[in-house]
Amino acid sequence: MLLDEPTTNLDTEHIERLEKDLRRWIESIVIVSHDRDFLDALCNKIWEVENGTVVEYKGNYSNYEEARALKIRQQESDYDHYVKKKKELERAIELKKKKAARATKNPNKKTDSDAKQMGTKPYFAKKQKKLDATANAIKTRMEQLHKVDKVDEVPPLKMNIVKADELGNRVIIRVNELTGKIKERLLWKPTTFHIRAGTKLAILGGNGTGKTTFIKNLCARVEGINVSNAVKIGYFSQNIDVLDETKTIIENVQQTSSQVEALIRTVLARLQFFGEDVYKPVQLLSGGERVKTAFAKIFLSDINTLVLDEPSNFLDVFAIKELESLLKEYQGTVIFVSHDRRFIHHIATQLLIIKNEEMELFDGNFSMYQQQMTSKKTSNHSERLLILETEITEIISRLSIQPDSKLEERLQQLLWEKKGLQKDK
Ligand SMILES: Nc1ncnc2c1ncn2[C@@H]1O[C@H](COP(=O)(O)OP(=O)(O)O)[C@@H](O)[C@H]1O
Numbered sequence: 001m002l003l004d005e006p007t008t009n010l011d012t013e014h015i016e017r018l019e020k021d022l023r024r025w026i027e028s029i030v031i032v033s034h035d036r037d038f039l040d041a042l043c044n045k046i047w048e049v050e051n052g053t054v055v056e057y058k059g060n061y062s063n064y065e066e067a068r069a070l071k072i073r074q075q076e077s078d079y080d081h082y083v084k085k086k087k088e089l090e091r092a093i094e095l096k097k098k099k100a101a102r103a104t105k106n107p108n109k110k111t112d113s114d115a116k117q118m119g120t121k122p123y124f125a126k127k128q129k130k131l132d133a134t135a136n137a138i139k140t141r142m143e144q145l146h147k148v149d150k151v152d153e154v155p156p157l158k159m160n161i162v163k164a165d166e167l168g169n170r171v172i173i174r175v176n177e178l179t180g181k182i183k184e185r186l187l188w189k190p191t192t193f194h195i196r197a198g199t200k201l202a203i204l205g206g207n208g209t210g211k212t213t214f215i216k217n218l219c220a221r222v223e224g225i226n227v228s229n230a231v232k233i234g235y236f237s238q239n240i241d242v243l244d245e246t247k248t249i250i251e252n253v254q255q256t257s258s259q260v261e262a263l264i265r266t267v268l269a270r271l272q273f274f275g276e277d278v279y280k281p282v283q284l285l286s287g288g289e290r291v292k293t294a295f296a297k298i299f300l301s302d303i304n305t306l307v308l309d310e311p312s313n314f315l316d317v318f319a320i321k322e323l324e325s326l327l328k329e330y331q332g333t334v335i336f337v338s339h340d341r342r343f344i345h346h347i348a349t350q351l352l353i354i355k356n357e358e359m360e361l362f363d364g365n366f367s368m369y370q371q372q373m374t375s376k377k378t379s380n381h382s383e384r385l386l387i388l389e390t391e392i393t394e395i396i397s398r399l400s401i402q403p404d405s406k407l408e409e410r411l412q413q414l415l416w417e418k419k420g421l422q423k424d425k
């Protein structure tokens with residue numbers, strides 16, 4: 001089976017179901033995906049396409065990541081070695097050249113016996129030729145020296161956000177008896193909770209449960225949502241029309257940022273826009289690069305609360321990882337929607353879950369939530385098993401007294417369900 005970005009528009013529940021089905025039913029799969037957990041669950045071989053070649057790695061995504069990190073460390077040490085060797089050879093050439101130059105000059109000493117015999121001119125010409133040859137040999141060696149590219153470095157983020165002191169870790173958003181409604185349709189029943197400054201809140205919920213609706217309610221500060229005056233929201237909806245096509249990447253960012261150029265360049269470098277790249281006009285950028293530019297523009301504008309609606313959907317694995325590390329280091333508040341489990345896992349400190357028309361704040365991270373879900377499932381499981389067993393025993397004892405086709409049928413049904421439950425465990 002060939003799958004091209006199968007998880008992109010699925011919610012977490014459907015991604016997990018797909019994962020399970022694929023693992024169970026399909027022998028050979030070729031997947032294009034940016035979902036790291038999905039790749040980890042399914043793959044035993046990774047093909048990386050880079051600079052026009054395909055490199056194969058054994059194992060799943062995590063194995064690939066390890067192998068790649070090792071390769072980068074190797075490249076770093078190769079680069080250091082290359083620079084050192086290059087300097088040595090350059091110095092050697094310089095030295096030989098100087099010697100050769102000196103050799104052409106008439107010698108002071110007339111005592112050299114060779115010189116006496118041959119006459120000074122041919123002797124020095126020969127000597128110079130030899131020195132030139134050595135210099136050339138070193139030059140060739142230098143040319144043969146395998147050029148190793150420098151590994152791009154990622155500088156850490158040191159960024160001041162607006163009104164940081166005023167915010168501290170105070171409650172900045174109060175949701176009070178808020179109902180989610182689109183026309184007459186209920187999305188979630190009245191809900192009450194609050195969010196503190198510095199929280200990294202992931203909004204979880206299936207497709208169409210009302211995540212975007214909640215974010216829009218928040219940005220519009222509808223009735224039932226109280227937002228502190230110190231809060232400055234930056235809303236990223238993948239709406240890249242915040243960008244001016246004719247201007248460069250850095251101009252676009254600078255238009256709305258009061259941060260110093262050094263920091264702007266740091267953030268752009270973290271998003272893989274190095275050196276001269278930042279002078280590219282937006283109209284020449286690829287889809288993913290535009291998304292990154294739009295993100296950088298919002299991230300660096302004068303805000304302290306980032307609201308992101310599915311930011312990772314159109315980014316590749318490397319960009320997702322960069323985004324992840326920037327959001328982790330960010331001192332402000334982040335409220336985001338994502339279906340990428342690893343992304344949620346790495347960033348979120350709290351979760352807002354929309355399920356069965358209820359919206360609930362979960363005060364814990366994603367692994368705590370997953371743990372709770374599993375234990376709930378197992379306890380539901382054992383409960384159901386107990387009920388089944390009781391009913392089965394009862395039916396068997398009744399059937400032993402008097403045969404009954406309807407009861408017989410019911411018994412088969414129960415036994416089948418019990419078998420299924422035991423297999424799932
Ligand atoms: N303007 C609208 N008119 C009618 N239905 C809408 C409108 N906006 C959203 N909806 C519906 O409301 C539900 C929730 O939408 P949304 O908040 O975008 O969900 P999601 O959780 O996927 O972000 C969906 O079923 C969507 O089709």
Ligand SMILES: [Mg+2]
Nearest residue numbers: 211212213309
């Ligand atoms: Mg949405």
